Amino acid sequence: MSFRYASLRASFALALAAAPFAAAAQQQVAFGEQAEWQQGYDAASRMRVARSFTPTLSPESVAATEQAIAHYREIVARGGWGQVPANQRLRVGSRGPAVVALRQRLVVTGDLEPNAGGSDVFDSFVEAGVKRFQARHGLNATGTVNATTAAALNVPAETRLRQLETNLVRLRSYGNLGHRYVIVNIPAALVETVENGQVATRHAAGVGKIDRQSPIMNAKITEINFNPFWTVPASIIRKDLIPKMRAEPNYLADNKIRVYNSQGQEVPPQSINWNTYEATKYMFRQDPGADLNSMGFVRINIPNPHGVYMHDTPARGIFGDDFRFVSSGCVRVQNVRDYVTWLLKETPGWDREAIDRAIESGQRIDARIAQPVNVYWAYITSWGTAEGLVQFRDDIYNRDGLGAMAAVAQAQADQEAN
Numbered sequence: 001m002s003f004r005y006a007s008l009r010a011s012f013a014l015a016l017a018a019a020p021f022a023a024a025a026q027q028q029v030a031f032g033e034q035a036e037w038q039q040g041y042d043a044a045s046r047m048r049v050a051r052s053f054t055p056t057l058s059p060e061s062v063a064a065t066e067q068a069i070a071h072y073r074e075i076v077a078r079g080g081w082g083q084v085p086a087n088q089r090l091r092v093g094s095r096g097p098a099v100v101a102l103r104q105r106l107v108v109t110g111d112l113e114p115n116a117g118g119s120d121v122f123d124s125f126v127e128a129g130v131k132r133f134q135a136r137h138g139l140n141a142t143g144t145v146n147a148t149t150a151a152a153l154n155v156p157a158e159t160r161l162r163q164l165e166t167n168l169v170r171l172r173s174y175g176n177l178g179h180r181y182v183i184v185n186i187p188a189a190l191v192e193t194v195e196n197g198q199v200a201t202r203h204a205a206g207v208g209k210i211d212r213q214s215p216i217m218n219a220k221i222t223e224i225n226f227n228p229f230w231t232v233p234a235s236i237i238r239k240d241l242i243p244k245m246r247a248e249p250n251y252l253a254d255n256k257i258r259v260y261n262s263q264g265q266e267v268p269p270q271s272i273n274w275n276t277y278e279a280t281k282y283m284f285r286q287d288p289g290a291d292l293n294s295m296g297f298v299r300i301n302i303p304n305p306h307g308v309y310m311h312d313t314p315a316r317g318i319f320g321d322d323f324r325f326v327s328s329g330c331v332r333v334q335n336v337r338d339y340v341t342w343l344l345k346e347t348p349g350w351d352r353e354a355i356d357r358a359i360e361s362g363q364r365i366d367a368r369i370a371q372p373v374n375v376y377w378a379y380i381t382s383w384g385t386a387e388g389l390v391q392f393r394d395d396i397y398n399r400d401g402l403g404a405m406a407a408v409a410q411a412q413a414d415q416e417a418n
Contacts, residue, residue, distance in 0.1 A: 054386040055194045056185050057174045057378060064384030065168045072161040072390075080157030081108040090145040094122040102126065102145060105153055106133060109390075138188055138393045152392070159402055160392060163382045166400050170380055180346075181374040182221065184310075184331055186214050187381045187393040189324035191310075191333055193342045203339055206313065206324045206332035213397050214329050215306045216379050220372035223301040224340055226358040226365040230295050232257065232284035233307065236328055238277065241284060245274045256287040288364060297359045298336050300343070302375055312336040325396055331377075346370055 054060045075081070084105050085098045099122045106112035112129035127143035134141045137152045145153070183192040184205065191203040208214035212235065232241060244251045252259065252269045259267040260283045272279050296312025306329065313332040326332075333339050337355060344350035347370040358365045379399055382392045395402055 052385050052387050052389075053198045055183060055192055055197070055199055056188075056190075056380055056383055057171065057177060057183050057376060058197065060386040061383050062168070062171045064386055064388070065164060065171055065382075066384070068382075068384035068390045069161065069164045069168060072157065072164055075108060076157050076161050081105050084145070084150055084153045086147060086150040086154060088145075090122055092122055092124065092127050092143070095120050099126070102130075102153075106130070108157075109133070111136075136389055136391055138190075138391075155392075160382070163392065163395070163400055163402060164384075164390070167380050167382045170378070171383060174376070174378075177376065178374045180371075181376065182343075184214070184375065184377040185380050185393075186216070186377060187379060187396055188391075191331070191339065193339065201335075201338055201342055203336075204324065204334040206326045208327050208329040209325050210396060212328040214327070214331060214377060215304075215308060217304055217306065217377045219302045219304045219375050219377075221300055221302050221310075221343060221375050222369055222372045224344065224367040224369070225299040225301065226355075226367070227288040227297060227362055228295050228299040228311075228364060229288060230286040230299075232286070233328060234280060237280055237284060242274060242277065242279050245269070245272075245279070249274075252284075257284050258287070259284055288362065296336065298340055300333070300340070343369060343373055 082101055082104060084101050088094075088098045090098060090102060097120065099120045100118065102122070103112060103116060103119065103126060106126070106129040107114055107116065111133045112126065116125060116129075130145060130149065131141040131143045133153070134143075134149055137149075139149060139152065177194070180193075180195050183194065184190075184207070185192070186207050189205045189207050191205045193200045193202075241251075241257075248254075249269075251257075259269055259272070259279075261267050262281075267282060272282070298312040300310040302309050308330045310331045310333055337352070337359070340355055341352050344355065344367060347367065350367055358367070379397070380393075381395050381400055382390070384390050
């Protein structure tokens with residue numbers, strides 16, 4: 001008897017001994033389901049997605065993506081995978097043909113072990129497989145199949161293969177990125193700091209909406225502004241601020257936004273005709289203060305022709321969402337103090353204590369980075385990892401040319417807006 005099998009039997013026996021009602025329950029459970037639970041008790045832990053320290057833009061990712069393409073070509077050649085019913089919410093305890101279809105779908109992509117595809121019971125083993133699938137697709141790993149997870153499960157294998165092939169070209173286009181650099185992967189809404197070829201920190205991000213896209217660019221991070229003013233971009237004045245003032249005349253005052261003319265003189269909001277676009281002639285600036293200021297405590301300056309930057313946000317609840325395409329092109333960063341600490345680690349006088357003091361002062365303070373840090377805003381919707389996982393994200397800006405996936409992303413955006 002192998003050690004692994006003996007260990008499983010011992011674990012199962014211990015579980016039965018610890019539960020006084022187990023004997024009665026055992027009489028009601030078919031032997032096949034009991035054996036499946038026993039198998040899942042160990043296998044579910046092996047299906048968890050381990051944290052990776054390999055950067056998305058790296059030679060390791062290129063090699064892993066090449067391997068993933070070979071594997072997905074085999075899947076397509078075998079006929080791909082079946083569909084999972086999209087109108088049923090599946091969770092632990094669910095039964096029926098939909099669960100069988102789900103099991104078979106997860107087996108094809110390695111999210112469930114090959115011998116676990118037949119039962120119609122959604123058990124903890126299936127839950128672990130769903131969590132693994134969700135983690136690989138940038139979804140909250142709840143273990144429950146909702147409409148968003150079902151949509152990701154039902155993207156055809158041929159589409160996923162083309163997605164990998166398209167993104168391999170993008171990955172290969174990045175050469176030597178530097179000793180210390182930052183990656184903003186827009187479709188993943190994720191920021192990585194990289195040092196010596198390893199990911200130092202990862203941060204969830206909020207990136208540009210479908211109609212206000214974050215640009216793809218290479219630039220340098222040069223400066224940190226603590227407790228910054230926020231100067232409202234022209235696009236937001238036109239699209240957001242003017243309609244707000246038409247509906248809520250006290251909106252500027254309530255949000256501590258001041259109006260200035262071309263001579264730098266403050267102008268009363270009541271003097272502006274909000275039924276026209278007269279307001280676009282003025283500068284709008286929001287006072288510092290993390291409770292209202294759209295940039296929170298910190299702005300990270302990146303000189304670039306698009307006028308975008310990275311920043312903190314008072315709306316930190318967005319970082320727990322699956323869909324984080326919420327900005328007007330700039331990038332909002334989760335755990336911004338950790339991020340800024342990494343950016344300033346080679347700048348004398350700016351350790352974590354100094355950063356905390358600057359934020360808590362409430363005063364506008366600027367810190368120039370001693371050695372500007374390269375930053376790459378990239379558009380990577382699928383890639384392989386050195387750990388053997390294949391990652392996918394929605395083609396939110398329809399840059400992969402795969403219209404069906406863009407339609408799914410748009411439907412999710414519409415659902416978020418309603």
